[in-house]
Amino acid sequence: MENEVFTPLLEQFMTSPLVTWVKTFGPLAAGNGTNLDEYVALVDGVFLNQVMLQINPKSESQRVNKKVNNDASLRIHNLSILVRQIKFYYQETLQQLVMMSLPNVLIIGKNPFSEQGTEEVKKLLLLLLGCAVQCQKKEEFIERIQGLDFDTKAAVAAHIQEVTHNQENVFDLQWMEVTDMSQEEIEPLLKNMVLHLKRLIDERDEHSETIVELSEERDGLHFLPHASSSAQSPCGSPGMKRTESRQHLSVELADAKAKIRRLRQEL
Incomplete structure:
Protein backbone atom coordinates (compact mmCIF):
# COMPACT_ATOMS: atom_id res chain seq x y z
CA MET A 1 0.00 0.00 0.00
CA VAL A 178 27.09 49.40 3.48
CA THR A 179 27.54 52.70 5.33
CA ASP A 180 25.20 55.01 3.41
CA MET A 181 21.87 53.23 3.82
CA SER A 182 18.80 55.36 4.38
CA GLN A 183 16.35 54.92 7.25
CA GLU A 184 13.77 53.55 4.79
CA GLU A 185 16.20 50.83 3.72
CA ILE A 186 17.30 49.94 7.24
CA GLU A 187 13.84 49.59 8.81
CA PRO A 188 12.64 46.55 6.81
CA LEU A 189 15.99 44.84 7.39
CA LEU A 190 15.72 45.37 11.13
CA LYS A 191 12.16 44.07 11.16
CA ASN A 192 13.31 41.01 9.28
CA MET A 193 16.10 40.43 11.77
CA VAL A 194 13.72 40.69 14.71
CA LEU A 195 11.37 38.14 13.13
CA HIS A 196 14.28 35.80 12.42
CA LEU A 197 15.57 36.20 15.96
CA LYS A 198 12.16 35.34 17.41
CA ARG A 199 11.90 32.26 15.20
CA LEU A 200 15.39 31.11 16.17
CA ILE A 201 14.62 31.52 19.86
CA ASP A 202 11.38 29.55 19.45
CA GLU A 203 13.24 26.79 17.61
CA ARG A 204 15.99 26.77 20.21
CA ASP A 205 13.47 26.35 23.02
CA GLU A 206 11.58 23.68 21.10
CA HIS A 207 14.76 21.69 20.49
CA SER A 208 15.78 22.10 24.12
CA GLU A 209 12.49 20.53 25.17
CA THR A 210 13.03 17.74 22.64
CA ILE A 211 16.47 17.02 24.10
CA VAL A 212 15.00 16.76 27.59
CA GLU A 213 12.24 14.42 26.40
CA LEU A 214 14.66 12.21 24.45
CA SER A 215 17.05 12.10 27.39
CA GLU A 216 14.25 11.02 29.71
CA GLU A 217 13.13 8.32 27.27
CA ARG A 218 16.70 7.10 26.83
CA ASP A 219 17.35 7.03 30.58
CA GLY A 220 14.05 5.23 31.13
CA LEU A 221 15.18 2.40 28.86
CA HIS A 222 18.06 1.58 31.20
CA PHE A 223 15.60 0.66 33.96
CA LEU A 224 13.55 -1.81 31.91
CA PRO A 225 13.78 -5.46 33.13
CA HIS A 226 16.27 -7.66 31.29
CA ALA A 227 15.34 -11.01 32.81
CA SER A 228 13.03 -12.25 30.08
CA SER A 229 15.36 -11.39 27.21
CA SER A 230 17.39 -14.60 27.48
CA ALA A 231 14.30 -16.75 27.03
CA GLN A 232 13.50 -15.39 23.59
CA SER A 233 15.20 -15.53 20.22
CA PRO A 234 17.83 -12.81 19.63
CA CYS A 235 15.96 -11.21 16.73
CA GLY A 236 12.67 -10.73 18.56
CA SER A 237 13.90 -10.34 22.12
CA PRO A 238 13.06 -7.30 24.23
CA GLY A 239 16.80 -6.81 24.72
CA MET A 240 17.32 -6.46 20.98
CA LYS A 241 14.36 -4.09 20.68
CA ARG A 242 15.68 -1.98 23.55
CA THR A 243 19.06 -1.78 21.83
CA GLU A 244 17.42 -0.64 18.59
CA SER A 245 15.33 1.91 20.49
CA ARG A 246 18.40 3.26 22.26
CA GLN A 247 20.24 3.57 18.96
CA HIS A 248 17.29 5.38 17.41
CA LEU A 249 16.99 7.75 20.35
CA SER A 250 20.73 8.38 20.34
CA VAL A 251 20.59 9.45 16.69
CA GLU A 252 17.66 11.78 17.36
CA LEU A 253 19.35 13.16 20.47
CA ALA A 254 22.57 13.84 18.56
CA ASP A 255 20.59 15.57 15.81
CA ALA A 256 18.72 17.71 18.31
CA LYS A 257 21.96 18.71 20.04
CA ALA A 258 23.49 19.63 16.68
CA LYS A 259 20.50 21.84 15.93
CA ILE A 260 20.85 23.55 19.30
CA ARG A 261 24.52 24.27 18.59
CA ARG A 262 23.62 25.64 15.16
CA LEU A 263 20.91 27.88 16.58
CA ARG A 264 23.23 29.21 19.28
CA GLN A 265 25.85 30.03 16.66
CA GLU A 266 23.27 31.86 14.56
CA LEU A 267 22.08 33.81 17.60
Missing part, protein backbone atom coordinates in the same frame (compact mmCIF):
# COMPACT_ATOMS: atom_id res chain seq x y z
CA GLU A 2 2.85 2.35 0.85
CA ASN A 3 4.38 1.81 -2.61
CA GLU A 4 1.01 2.47 -4.25
CA VAL A 5 0.82 5.81 -2.46
CA PHE A 6 4.44 6.80 -3.08
CA THR A 7 4.70 5.83 -6.77
CA PRO A 8 2.53 8.67 -8.14
CA LEU A 9 4.23 11.07 -5.74
CA LEU A 10 7.61 9.89 -7.00
CA GLU A 11 6.60 10.34 -10.64
CA GLN A 12 5.43 13.87 -9.93
CA PHE A 13 8.58 14.73 -8.00
CA MET A 14 10.98 13.35 -10.61
CA THR A 15 9.41 15.55 -13.30
CA SER A 16 9.53 18.67 -11.12
CA PRO A 17 11.58 21.70 -12.26
CA LEU A 18 14.24 21.29 -9.57
CA VAL A 19 14.93 17.67 -10.50
CA THR A 20 14.91 18.57 -14.20
CA TRP A 21 17.44 21.29 -13.42
CA VAL A 22 19.81 19.09 -11.43
CA LYS A 23 19.82 16.57 -14.29
CA THR A 24 21.64 19.20 -16.38
CA PHE A 25 24.73 18.20 -14.38
CA GLY A 26 24.56 14.65 -15.72
CA PRO A 27 22.43 11.50 -15.70
CA LEU A 28 21.20 10.32 -12.32
CA ALA A 29 21.15 6.64 -13.24
CA ALA A 30 23.07 4.60 -15.79
CA GLY A 31 21.29 3.35 -18.90
CA ASN A 32 17.51 3.38 -18.87
CA GLY A 33 17.13 4.04 -15.18
CA THR A 34 13.64 4.19 -13.72
CA ASN A 35 12.27 7.06 -11.65
CA LEU A 36 13.03 4.99 -8.57
CA ASP A 37 16.64 4.45 -9.65
CA GLU A 38 17.08 8.17 -10.24
CA TYR A 39 15.45 9.09 -6.94
CA VAL A 40 17.70 6.69 -5.05
CA ALA A 41 20.68 8.34 -6.75
CA LEU A 42 19.47 11.68 -5.38
CA VAL A 43 18.81 10.61 -1.81
CA ASP A 44 22.03 8.58 -1.53
CA GLY A 45 23.92 11.88 -1.81
CA VAL A 46 26.76 10.73 -4.07
CA PHE A 47 25.52 12.53 -7.19
CA LEU A 48 24.59 15.70 -5.30
CA ASN A 49 28.00 15.87 -3.64
CA GLN A 50 29.52 15.70 -7.12
CA VAL A 51 27.26 18.58 -8.18
CA MET A 52 28.43 20.62 -5.21
CA LEU A 53 32.03 19.89 -6.18
CA GLN A 54 31.34 21.32 -9.65
CA ILE A 55 29.84 24.41 -8.05
CA ASN A 56 32.70 24.82 -5.60
CA PRO A 57 35.82 22.96 -6.80
CA LYS A 58 37.78 24.43 -3.89
CA SER A 59 35.59 22.76 -1.29
CA GLU A 60 37.33 20.65 1.31
CA SER A 61 37.42 17.04 0.20
CA GLN A 62 35.52 14.67 2.47
CA ARG A 63 34.99 10.96 2.11
CA VAL A 64 31.64 10.16 0.52
CA ASN A 65 30.39 6.57 0.59
CA LYS A 66 29.80 5.70 -3.06
CA LYS A 67 28.06 2.40 -2.36
CA VAL A 68 25.16 3.13 -0.05
CA ASN A 69 23.08 0.00 -0.78
CA ASN A 70 20.06 1.41 1.04
CA ASP A 71 22.05 1.81 4.26
CA ALA A 72 20.44 4.69 6.15
CA SER A 73 23.57 5.52 8.14
CA LEU A 74 25.71 5.80 4.99
CA ARG A 75 23.04 7.90 3.32
CA ILE A 76 22.87 10.22 6.33
CA HIS A 77 26.67 10.50 6.33
CA ASN A 78 26.76 11.55 2.66
CA LEU A 79 23.92 14.04 3.03
CA SER A 80 25.43 15.54 6.19
CA ILE A 81 28.62 16.28 4.26
CA LEU A 82 26.57 17.93 1.52
CA VAL A 83 24.52 20.10 3.88
CA ARG A 84 27.67 21.27 5.68
CA GLN A 85 29.28 22.16 2.34
CA ILE A 86 26.19 24.09 1.24
CA LYS A 87 25.91 26.01 4.51
CA PHE A 88 29.63 26.83 4.48
CA TYR A 89 29.45 28.05 0.87
CA TYR A 90 26.54 30.38 1.60
CA GLN A 91 28.20 31.85 4.69
CA GLU A 92 31.85 32.04 3.71
CA THR A 93 31.74 32.54 -0.06
CA LEU A 94 28.41 34.22 -0.75
CA GLN A 95 28.26 36.04 2.60
CA GLN A 96 24.70 34.89 3.09
CA LEU A 97 22.98 33.23 6.03
CA VAL A 98 20.58 30.37 5.38
CA MET A 99 17.51 31.29 7.42
CA MET A 100 15.18 28.56 6.18
CA SER A 101 15.44 25.30 8.07
CA LEU A 102 18.19 23.14 6.66
CA PRO A 103 17.23 19.87 4.96
CA ASN A 104 16.60 17.17 7.54
CA VAL A 105 19.10 14.47 6.63
CA LEU A 106 17.61 12.06 9.17
CA ILE A 107 14.25 12.11 7.40
CA ILE A 108 15.85 11.64 3.97
CA GLY A 109 18.18 8.97 5.30
CA LYS A 110 15.66 6.91 7.24
CA ASN A 111 12.42 7.55 5.38
CA PRO A 112 13.23 8.75 1.85
CA PHE A 113 10.22 7.06 0.24
CA SER A 114 7.65 9.39 1.76
CA GLU A 115 6.13 12.77 1.04
CA GLN A 116 8.13 14.27 3.88
CA GLY A 117 11.28 12.76 2.40
CA THR A 118 10.67 14.33 -1.01
CA GLU A 119 9.99 17.71 0.63
CA GLU A 120 13.39 17.58 2.32
CA VAL A 121 15.09 16.60 -0.95
CA LYS A 122 13.34 19.53 -2.64
CA LYS A 123 14.79 21.84 0.01
CA LEU A 124 18.23 20.38 -0.66
CA LEU A 125 17.92 20.99 -4.41
CA LEU A 126 16.67 24.53 -3.82
CA LEU A 127 19.73 25.44 -1.76
CA LEU A 128 22.00 23.81 -4.34
CA LEU A 129 20.36 25.90 -7.05
CA GLY A 130 21.07 29.06 -5.07
CA CYS A 131 24.74 28.09 -4.88
CA ALA A 132 24.93 27.28 -8.60
CA VAL A 133 23.51 30.57 -9.89
CA GLN A 134 25.78 32.66 -7.65
CA CYS A 135 29.07 30.81 -7.99
CA GLN A 136 32.03 31.69 -10.22
CA LYS A 137 30.73 29.35 -12.93
CA LYS A 138 27.23 30.82 -12.80
CA GLU A 139 27.24 31.83 -16.49
CA GLU A 140 27.74 28.21 -17.50
CA PHE A 141 25.05 26.92 -15.15
CA ILE A 142 22.57 29.65 -16.11
CA GLU A 143 23.15 28.84 -19.77
CA ARG A 144 22.10 25.25 -19.05
CA ILE A 145 18.91 26.55 -17.46
CA GLN A 146 18.25 28.63 -20.57
CA GLY A 147 18.29 25.41 -22.57
CA LEU A 148 15.29 23.98 -20.69
CA ASP A 149 11.74 24.25 -22.01
CA PHE A 150 9.86 27.49 -21.34
CA ASP A 151 7.66 26.30 -18.43
CA THR A 152 10.52 24.57 -16.64
CA LYS A 153 12.78 27.56 -17.17
CA ALA A 154 10.15 29.89 -15.68
CA ALA A 155 9.64 27.61 -12.69
CA VAL A 156 13.40 27.38 -12.05
CA ALA A 157 13.62 31.18 -12.26
CA ALA A 158 10.93 31.42 -9.58
CA HIS A 159 12.90 29.00 -7.40
CA ILE A 160 16.01 31.14 -7.87
CA GLN A 161 14.07 34.12 -6.52
CA GLU A 162 13.29 32.08 -3.39
CA VAL A 163 16.97 31.83 -2.47
CA THR A 164 18.32 35.10 -3.86
CA HIS A 165 15.59 37.67 -3.19
CA ASN A 166 13.76 36.32 -0.17
CA GLN A 167 15.39 37.43 3.09
CA GLU A 168 13.24 34.97 5.03
CA ASN A 169 14.98 32.08 3.28
CA VAL A 170 18.49 33.42 2.76
CA PHE A 171 19.68 36.57 4.50
CA ASP A 172 22.29 38.73 2.77
CA LEU A 173 25.05 39.69 5.20
CA GLN A 174 26.75 42.12 2.83
CA TRP A 175 24.33 44.93 3.71
CA MET A 176 26.19 45.29 7.02
CA GLU A 177 29.17 46.65 5.10
Whole structure:
Protein backbone atom coordinates (compact mmCIF):
# COMPACT_ATOMS: atom_id res chain seq x y z
CA MET A 1 0.00 0.00 0.00
CA GLU A 2 2.85 2.35 0.85
CA ASN A 3 4.38 1.81 -2.61
CA GLU A 4 1.01 2.47 -4.25
CA VAL A 5 0.82 5.81 -2.46
CA PHE A 6 4.44 6.80 -3.08
CA THR A 7 4.70 5.83 -6.77
CA PRO A 8 2.53 8.67 -8.14
CA LEU A 9 4.23 11.07 -5.74
CA LEU A 10 7.61 9.89 -7.00
CA GLU A 11 6.60 10.34 -10.64
CA GLN A 12 5.43 13.87 -9.93
CA PHE A 13 8.58 14.73 -8.00
CA MET A 14 10.98 13.35 -10.61
CA THR A 15 9.41 15.55 -13.30
CA SER A 16 9.53 18.67 -11.12
CA PRO A 17 11.58 21.70 -12.26
CA LEU A 18 14.24 21.29 -9.57
CA VAL A 19 14.93 17.67 -10.50
CA THR A 20 14.91 18.57 -14.20
CA TRP A 21 17.44 21.29 -13.42
CA VAL A 22 19.81 19.09 -11.43
CA LYS A 23 19.82 16.57 -14.29
CA THR A 24 21.64 19.20 -16.38
CA PHE A 25 24.73 18.20 -14.38
CA GLY A 26 24.56 14.65 -15.72
CA PRO A 27 22.43 11.50 -15.70
CA LEU A 28 21.20 10.32 -12.32
CA ALA A 29 21.15 6.64 -13.24
CA ALA A 30 23.07 4.60 -15.79
CA GLY A 31 21.29 3.35 -18.90
CA ASN A 32 17.51 3.38 -18.87
CA GLY A 33 17.13 4.04 -15.18
CA THR A 34 13.64 4.19 -13.72
CA ASN A 35 12.27 7.06 -11.65
CA LEU A 36 13.03 4.99 -8.57
CA ASP A 37 16.64 4.45 -9.65
CA GLU A 38 17.08 8.17 -10.24
CA TYR A 39 15.45 9.09 -6.94
CA VAL A 40 17.70 6.69 -5.05
CA ALA A 41 20.68 8.34 -6.75
CA LEU A 42 19.47 11.68 -5.38
CA VAL A 43 18.81 10.61 -1.81
CA ASP A 44 22.03 8.58 -1.53
CA GLY A 45 23.92 11.88 -1.81
CA VAL A 46 26.76 10.73 -4.07
CA PHE A 47 25.52 12.53 -7.19
CA LEU A 48 24.59 15.70 -5.30
CA ASN A 49 28.00 15.87 -3.64
CA GLN A 50 29.52 15.70 -7.12
CA VAL A 51 27.26 18.58 -8.18
CA MET A 52 28.43 20.62 -5.21
CA LEU A 53 32.03 19.89 -6.18
CA GLN A 54 31.34 21.32 -9.65
CA ILE A 55 29.84 24.41 -8.05
CA ASN A 56 32.70 24.82 -5.60
CA PRO A 57 35.82 22.96 -6.80
CA LYS A 58 37.78 24.43 -3.89
CA SER A 59 35.59 22.76 -1.29
CA GLU A 60 37.33 20.65 1.31
CA SER A 61 37.42 17.04 0.20
CA GLN A 62 35.52 14.67 2.47
CA ARG A 63 34.99 10.96 2.11
CA VAL A 64 31.64 10.16 0.52
CA ASN A 65 30.39 6.57 0.59
CA LYS A 66 29.80 5.70 -3.06
CA LYS A 67 28.06 2.40 -2.36
CA VAL A 68 25.16 3.13 -0.05
CA ASN A 69 23.08 0.00 -0.78
CA ASN A 70 20.06 1.41 1.04
CA ASP A 71 22.05 1.81 4.26
CA ALA A 72 20.44 4.69 6.15
CA SER A 73 23.57 5.52 8.14
CA LEU A 74 25.71 5.80 4.99
CA ARG A 75 23.04 7.90 3.32
CA ILE A 76 22.87 10.22 6.33
CA HIS A 77 26.67 10.50 6.33
CA ASN A 78 26.76 11.55 2.66
CA LEU A 79 23.92 14.04 3.03
CA SER A 80 25.43 15.54 6.19
CA ILE A 81 28.62 16.28 4.26
CA LEU A 82 26.57 17.93 1.52
CA VAL A 83 24.52 20.10 3.88
CA ARG A 84 27.67 21.27 5.68
CA GLN A 85 29.28 22.16 2.34
CA ILE A 86 26.19 24.09 1.24
CA LYS A 87 25.91 26.01 4.51
CA PHE A 88 29.63 26.83 4.48
CA TYR A 89 29.45 28.05 0.87
CA TYR A 90 26.54 30.38 1.60
CA GLN A 91 28.20 31.85 4.69
CA GLU A 92 31.85 32.04 3.71
CA THR A 93 31.74 32.54 -0.06
CA LEU A 94 28.41 34.22 -0.75
CA GLN A 95 28.26 36.04 2.60
CA GLN A 96 24.70 34.89 3.09
CA LEU A 97 22.98 33.23 6.03
CA VAL A 98 20.58 30.37 5.38
CA MET A 99 17.51 31.29 7.42
CA MET A 100 15.18 28.56 6.18
CA SER A 101 15.44 25.30 8.07
CA LEU A 102 18.19 23.14 6.66
CA PRO A 103 17.23 19.87 4.96
CA ASN A 104 16.60 17.17 7.54
CA VAL A 105 19.10 14.47 6.63
CA LEU A 106 17.61 12.06 9.17
CA ILE A 107 14.25 12.11 7.40
CA ILE A 108 15.85 11.64 3.97
CA GLY A 109 18.18 8.97 5.30
CA LYS A 110 15.66 6.91 7.24
CA ASN A 111 12.42 7.55 5.38
CA PRO A 112 13.23 8.75 1.85
CA PHE A 113 10.22 7.06 0.24
CA SER A 114 7.65 9.39 1.76
CA GLU A 115 6.13 12.77 1.04
CA GLN A 116 8.13 14.27 3.88
CA GLY A 117 11.28 12.76 2.40
CA THR A 118 10.67 14.33 -1.01
CA GLU A 119 9.99 17.71 0.63
CA GLU A 120 13.39 17.58 2.32
CA VAL A 121 15.09 16.60 -0.95
CA LYS A 122 13.34 19.53 -2.64
CA LYS A 123 14.79 21.84 0.01
CA LEU A 124 18.23 20.38 -0.66
CA LEU A 125 17.92 20.99 -4.41
CA LEU A 126 16.67 24.53 -3.82
CA LEU A 127 19.73 25.44 -1.76
CA LEU A 128 22.00 23.81 -4.34
CA LEU A 129 20.36 25.90 -7.05
CA GLY A 130 21.07 29.06 -5.07
CA CYS A 131 24.74 28.09 -4.88
CA ALA A 132 24.93 27.28 -8.60
CA VAL A 133 23.51 30.57 -9.89
CA GLN A 134 25.78 32.66 -7.65
CA CYS A 135 29.07 30.81 -7.99
CA GLN A 136 32.03 31.69 -10.22
CA LYS A 137 30.73 29.35 -12.93
CA LYS A 138 27.23 30.82 -12.80
CA GLU A 139 27.24 31.83 -16.49
CA GLU A 140 27.74 28.21 -17.50
CA PHE A 141 25.05 26.92 -15.15
CA ILE A 142 22.57 29.65 -16.11
CA GLU A 143 23.15 28.84 -19.77
CA ARG A 144 22.10 25.25 -19.05
CA ILE A 145 18.91 26.55 -17.46
CA GLN A 146 18.25 28.63 -20.57
CA GLY A 147 18.29 25.41 -22.57
CA LEU A 148 15.29 23.98 -20.69
CA ASP A 149 11.74 24.25 -22.01
CA PHE A 150 9.86 27.49 -21.34
CA ASP A 151 7.66 26.30 -18.43
CA THR A 152 10.52 24.57 -16.64
CA LYS A 153 12.78 27.56 -17.17
CA ALA A 154 10.15 29.89 -15.68
CA ALA A 155 9.64 27.61 -12.69
CA VAL A 156 13.40 27.38 -12.05
CA ALA A 157 13.62 31.18 -12.26
CA ALA A 158 10.93 31.42 -9.58
CA HIS A 159 12.90 29.00 -7.40
CA ILE A 160 16.01 31.14 -7.87
CA GLN A 161 14.07 34.12 -6.52
CA GLU A 162 13.29 32.08 -3.39
CA VAL A 163 16.97 31.83 -2.47
CA THR A 164 18.32 35.10 -3.86
CA HIS A 165 15.59 37.67 -3.19
CA ASN A 166 13.76 36.32 -0.17
CA GLN A 167 15.39 37.43 3.09
CA GLU A 168 13.24 34.97 5.03
CA ASN A 169 14.98 32.08 3.28
CA VAL A 170 18.49 33.42 2.76
CA PHE A 171 19.68 36.57 4.50
CA ASP A 172 22.29 38.73 2.77
CA LEU A 173 25.05 39.69 5.20
CA GLN A 174 26.75 42.12 2.83
CA TRP A 175 24.33 44.93 3.71
CA MET A 176 26.19 45.29 7.02
CA GLU A 177 29.17 46.65 5.10
CA VAL A 178 27.09 49.40 3.48
CA THR A 179 27.54 52.70 5.33
CA ASP A 180 25.20 55.01 3.41
CA MET A 181 21.87 53.23 3.82
CA SER A 182 18.80 55.36 4.38
CA GLN A 183 16.35 54.92 7.25
CA GLU A 184 13.77 53.55 4.79
CA GLU A 185 16.20 50.83 3.72
CA ILE A 186 17.30 49.94 7.24
CA GLU A 187 13.84 49.59 8.81
CA PRO A 188 12.64 46.55 6.81
CA LEU A 189 15.99 44.84 7.39
CA LEU A 190 15.72 45.37 11.13
CA LYS A 191 12.16 44.07 11.16
CA ASN A 192 13.31 41.01 9.28
CA MET A 193 16.10 40.43 11.77
CA VAL A 194 13.72 40.69 14.71
CA LEU A 195 11.37 38.14 13.13
CA HIS A 196 14.28 35.80 12.42
CA LEU A 197 15.57 36.20 15.96
CA LYS A 198 12.16 35.34 17.41
CA ARG A 199 11.90 32.26 15.20
CA LEU A 200 15.39 31.11 16.17
CA ILE A 201 14.62 31.52 19.86
CA ASP A 202 11.38 29.55 19.45
CA GLU A 203 13.24 26.79 17.61
CA ARG A 204 15.99 26.77 20.21
CA ASP A 205 13.47 26.35 23.02
CA GLU A 206 11.58 23.68 21.10
CA HIS A 207 14.76 21.69 20.49
CA SER A 208 15.78 22.10 24.12
CA GLU A 209 12.49 20.53 25.17
CA THR A 210 13.03 17.74 22.64
CA ILE A 211 16.47 17.02 24.10
CA VAL A 212 15.00 16.76 27.59
CA GLU A 213 12.24 14.42 26.40
CA LEU A 214 14.66 12.21 24.45
CA SER A 215 17.05 12.10 27.39
CA GLU A 216 14.25 11.02 29.71
CA GLU A 217 13.13 8.32 27.27
CA ARG A 218 16.70 7.10 26.83
CA ASP A 219 17.35 7.03 30.58
CA GLY A 220 14.05 5.23 31.13
CA LEU A 221 15.18 2.40 28.86
CA HIS A 222 18.06 1.58 31.20
CA PHE A 223 15.60 0.66 33.96
CA LEU A 224 13.55 -1.81 31.91
CA PRO A 225 13.78 -5.46 33.13
CA HIS A 226 16.27 -7.66 31.29
CA ALA A 227 15.34 -11.01 32.81
CA SER A 228 13.03 -12.25 30.08
CA SER A 229 15.36 -11.39 27.21
CA SER A 230 17.39 -14.60 27.48
CA ALA A 231 14.30 -16.75 27.03
CA GLN A 232 13.50 -15.39 23.59
CA SER A 233 15.20 -15.53 20.22
CA PRO A 234 17.83 -12.81 19.63
CA CYS A 235 15.96 -11.21 16.73
CA GLY A 236 12.67 -10.73 18.56
CA SER A 237 13.90 -10.34 22.12
CA PRO A 238 13.06 -7.30 24.23
CA GLY A 239 16.80 -6.81 24.72
CA MET A 240 17.32 -6.46 20.98
CA LYS A 241 14.36 -4.09 20.68
CA ARG A 242 15.68 -1.98 23.55
CA THR A 243 19.06 -1.78 21.83
CA GLU A 244 17.42 -0.64 18.59
CA SER A 245 15.33 1.91 20.49
CA ARG A 246 18.40 3.26 22.26
CA GLN A 247 20.24 3.57 18.96
CA HIS A 248 17.29 5.38 17.41
CA LEU A 249 16.99 7.75 20.35
CA SER A 250 20.73 8.38 20.34
CA VAL A 251 20.59 9.45 16.69
CA GLU A 252 17.66 11.78 17.36
CA LEU A 253 19.35 13.16 20.47
CA ALA A 254 22.57 13.84 18.56
CA ASP A 255 20.59 15.57 15.81
CA ALA A 256 18.72 17.71 18.31
CA LYS A 257 21.96 18.71 20.04
CA ALA A 258 23.49 19.63 16.68
CA LYS A 259 20.50 21.84 15.93
CA ILE A 260 20.85 23.55 19.30
CA ARG A 261 24.52 24.27 18.59
CA ARG A 262 23.62 25.64 15.16
CA LEU A 263 20.91 27.88 16.58
CA ARG A 264 23.23 29.21 19.28
CA GLN A 265 25.85 30.03 16.66
CA GLU A 266 23.27 31.86 14.56
CA LEU A 267 22.08 33.81 17.60
